[in-house]
Amino acid sequence: MSGADPPPEPAPEQGPDLRLLPGALTAWTVTAATLAVPSWWRVGVAAGLVAAGASVARVGLGRRSVSGLRAALAFALAATALCLGAAGLQSLARDAGTVRSLAAAGAVVRVEGSVASDPRPLAGPTRLAGRQIVLLQLSLRAVEGRGARTAVRSRVLVFADARWAQLHRGERLRATGRLAPARPGDDVVATLSARGPPQVTGGAPAVARGTERLRAGLRRAAASLSPDPRGLLPGLVVGDTSRQPPGLVDAMRATGLTHLSAVSGTNVTIVCVLALALGRLAGLGRRSRLVAAAVVLGGFVVLARPEPSVLRAAVMGVIGLLAVAGSRRRTGVPALSTAVLVLLVVDPWLARSYGFALSVLATLGLLLLARPWTSWLSRWLPAWLAAAIAIPLAAQAVCGPVVVLLSGQVSLVAIPANALVAPLVAPATVLGLVAAVVSPASAPLAHLLAVVAGWPCSVIALVARRLAQVPGGQVDWPGGARGALTLAVGTAALVAAGPLLARHARRRPVAATGGLAVALALVLPVPGPSAWPPPGWVLVVCDVGQGDALVLSTAPGRAVLVDAGPAPDDVDRCLTRLGVRSLDAVVLTHFHADHVDGLPGALRGRRVGAVLTTIVDDPPERARAVGAWCAEAGVVVRSTRAGESVRTGTLTWQVLWPGRVIHEGSVPNNSSAVLRVQSRGLSLLLAGDIEPEAARVIAVRLGALPQPGVDVLKVAHHGSAKQDPGLLALARPRLALISVGAGNDYGHPADSTLRLLGGLGAVIARTDLLGDLAVVAGASGPALATSGPRSHTSSSSSGSSTAR
Structure with a gap:
């Protein structure tokens, strides 16, 4: 061979190392599935898996391919055993003591402990019985109840009033309240309904006080900004979401930007990149820069609160940084797999956290898909634009199934929304972080920095609000x-x-x-004449037979339920068809079985803000059943009475009744909660099962309003003959809805009631004849769509009309 040898060709880049991923996913799945089983069972199974893993490792299977399979199986068994054992042992330690038995008995106790989380307003209606309701967690050290005082190490979830809202993480206190069992698999042992204010017995540790000073400084610096950036900036920088407007939260959820409304892996990545860049400018070596970045990251975690969500974000942010910038691509997935196992061992309850799932999956998308997709798009687009598209596309592609579980929708605007705001996140985060740090020394400088940081936050909020309004931006998808x-x-x-x-x-x-057009036509659901629910629905009266279950829409996937009907499966089926995944509140007008016995179906698999009931616990056995169901689901129960006004999402309601107990007629019926609702330009009156004695009092209250007339009336007591003509004449509804069972033996609805409503010019719709009744805000008033009666057809057939 003459001349110099040609240079060797570079070795092709190896793909990601996926060997640990199946084992980590197996351990995660098994841990999530077994959180509610007895602790001893998990510890025993973990021991059995250790033995099985050791046996697999000892078996000699000869060939290399089989050896790789053997190693993967042994790792999966060991990882699952580790996570199960950690979960079981932590549950045994957490359940030790008397808290669980006292909660099972519903005991009133006096507790001592420390604040383990920041107080936050209750989801959904924030004022119940005239009081603001806040949630927080306490780490208990002692509990006194049933004549005994014992030392414990348990965590409880507290439902309290506004007097608890000023507590700070780490403060020690004493309090009194009633314990109730938590839901199986929850990360707390019990719930505590506080009675009275807390008695603070000790301040927070020095580090907690220092970080709270910085957080408060950032809030003060941003106080003069407009509502959107004022709420978004503290959330983006330090995870303080207390001031975010509800409309902005909904818009960011619809556009896939919720990871920016609180601390996420994106913020952690920005902090790490900033620390590394400053280290390079300072002339530090590679190892020194990494140490400095670790110190800065630790400080940021403390500032943002070392809660599970922040620790998760810190771990995933570091791995995401390796994914995007990493020169060692093969190490990313093993690092992620190891991080998942470590986090599950430290906090097994993360296994059922949607936030944890979204963080892990988004990071996995970056590791597996972001770089090759960026490379492919770079053939036609500038590198920066290719990355701006590929990174959110990779994250959304992998996270989509979890998002569908949460919302029942696929956001078509999430990718452009994330691409548009991506350049704005870093300046807002860095400026906001500096504003927080300098706030104790110079409030004017902190304010100036917050004002500048507010500019990109305003644009982020604008993008979220505008894209959330794009027609067809969110496509309904089968839930579950x-x-x-x-x-x-x-x-x-x-x-x-x-x-x-x-x-x-x-x-x-x-x-x-x-081909793409055909595929989209086959996959995306297109609303047609038989689509259910109709777009823009305001109210749906579910066909639950002889009973009431009314659903008021507050946002995509969210609603308020008024009564739950007589059967759990019926109301669950109705809510599922409507795509309702979260209930801001459930209002039980009174405790008759045909209004409350379906409550377990409404609670099944849904987040529920609160259950509101009438002031009269009659019949007492149904009231006790409601309390037990709510305690099992970990949902707070509060009574509601006349004079309250609640706003949630697009909905506002005023409680007209009950104001007192009326002993004439049926006491439970005449104690029904009666609501006057405003939604999307329509007024609705939901009359429960009131009889003439209560109706006459309500008519006086309704007549005192500037506009007593309503667009829609839910006729009282299934259209029985016991109606007050004065109230009906005052309400003068354009559309009268009657929830009634086909062939019932009560004679509902009464002919006299139908004649009375017809004489007032109301369009009458009945569930026994038409099935589910949906009210839509039409251009000229309320429009009606129906699903078809359950007893006459197995599939829904829609019809519509407009009330005049």
Whole structure:
């Protein structure tokens, strides 16, 4: 061979190392599935898995391919055993003592402990019985109840009033309240309904006091900003979401920007990059820069509160940084797998956290998809634009199934929203962080920095609000596990077939475009004449037979439920068809079985802000059943009475009744909670089961309002003959809805009631004849759509009309 040898060709880049990923996912899944089982069972299974893993490791299986499979199986068994054992041992330690038995008995106790989380307003209506309700966690050190005082190490979730809102994390206190059992698998042993204010017995540790001073300084610096940046900046920088407007929260949820409304891995990545850059400018070596970044990250975690969500964000942010900038691509997935296992061992209850799932999956998307997709897009686009598209696209593709579980929707605007705001996050985070740090020394400088940081926050909020209003920006998708699995399989198939489809698209662009259109037509649900629910629905009266269950929409996937009908499956089915995943509140007008016995179905698999009841616990056995169901679900129960006004989402309601107990007629019926509701320009009167004695009092209160007439009336007591003509004439509804069972033996609705409503010019709709009744805000008033009666058809058939 003459001349110099040609230089060797560079070795092809190896793909990511996926060997630890199946084991980590297996351990995660098993931990989540077993959180509610007895602790001893988990410890025993963990011991059995250790033995099985050791046996697999000892078996000699010869060939290398089989050896790799053996190693993966042994690792999966060991990882699952580690997580199960940690969860079981932590549960045994947490349950030790008397808290669980006292909670099972519903005992009133006196507790001592320290504040373990910042107080936050109750989701949904924030004023119940005239008081603001806040939630916080306490780490108990002692509990006194049933004549005995014992030392404990348990955590409880506290429902308290506004007098608890000024507490700070780490403060020690004494308090009195009633214990109730937590839901199986919760990260607390019990719930505590506080009675009276807390008695603070000791201040927070020095570090906690110092960080609170910085957080308060940032809030003061941003106080003069407009509402959106005033609420968003503290959330983005230090995780303080207390001032975020509800409308902004909803808009960011609809556009896939919720990770920016609180501390997330994005913030952690920015802090680490800033620390490394400053270290480089200071001339530090690589190892010194890493140490400095670790110290800065530790300080940031303390500032943002070392809660599970922040620790999770810190771990995922560091791994995300390695994913985007990493020169060692193969180490990313093993690092993520190890981080998942470490976090689950430290806090096993993360296994059921949607936030944890979204963080892990988004990071996995960055590790597996962001770089190759950026490289592919760079063939046609500038590198910066390719990355701006590929990174949010990779995260959204992997997180989509979990988002569907939460909202029942797929956001088509999430990718452009994230791409548009991506350049704004870093300046807002850095400026806000500096403002917090300098606030104790110079309030004017902190204010100036907050004002400048408010500019990108304002743009982020503007993008969220505008894109949330784009028609078709959120596409309804089948909810539950089936919908999530369908989306996951479809996404995986599309990602796997992506390279082949890309080559085909370059060769035959017209055919590829047509194929994409056909695929979208097959996959995306298109509203048609039989779609349910109708777009823009305000109220749905569920066909639950002889009973009441009314659903008021407050936001996509959210609602307020008024009564729950007689059967759990019926109301659950109705809420599922409506795509309701979260109930801001449940209002039980009174305790008759046909209004409350379906409550377990409404609570099933949904987040519930609160359950509001009438002031009269009659019948007492149904009231006790409601209390037990809510205690099991970990939902607070409060009574509601005349004079209260509540706003949640697009909904405002005023409680007209009960104001007192009326002993004439049926006491439970005449104690029904009666609501006057405003939503999307419509007024509604929901009359429970009131009879003439209460109706006459309510008529006086309704007549005192500037506009006593309503667009829609839910007719009282299933249209019985016991109506007050004066109240009906005053309300003069355009649309009268009657929830009634087909062929009932009560004679509901009464002919006299139908004649009275017809004489007032109301359009009458009945669930026994038409099935579910949906009210939509039409251009000229309330429009009615129906699903078709359950007893006459197995599939819904919609019709519509407009009330005049």
